[in-house]
Amino acid sequence: MPGKKRRYTKxxxxxxxxxKESExxxxxxxxDAERIAYSTVNKQRSKKND
Known part of the structure; x- marks a missing residue:
């Protein structure tokens, strides 16, 4: 049985x-704050992987 996969790192x-707190x-x-927060994290993640 495979381990749990996390969508985001800690x-x-x-x-x-x-x-989110800043927003x-x-x-x-x-x-809206949560949406903005995870959109920003996704944006940073994609830049990191380029």
Missing amino acids: KEDRQAEHI KDRGRSEE
Whole structure:
């Protein structure tokens, strides 16, 4: 049985959480803040793999 696969590393999860909190401080909704946070992490991940 294969092990669990994580979509994001622990580091990426921490980065997303930090971005999400920053966006909420700027007045974004919880949903929008999370969307922006993980979009940013995905963008950084794709740049890293180029």
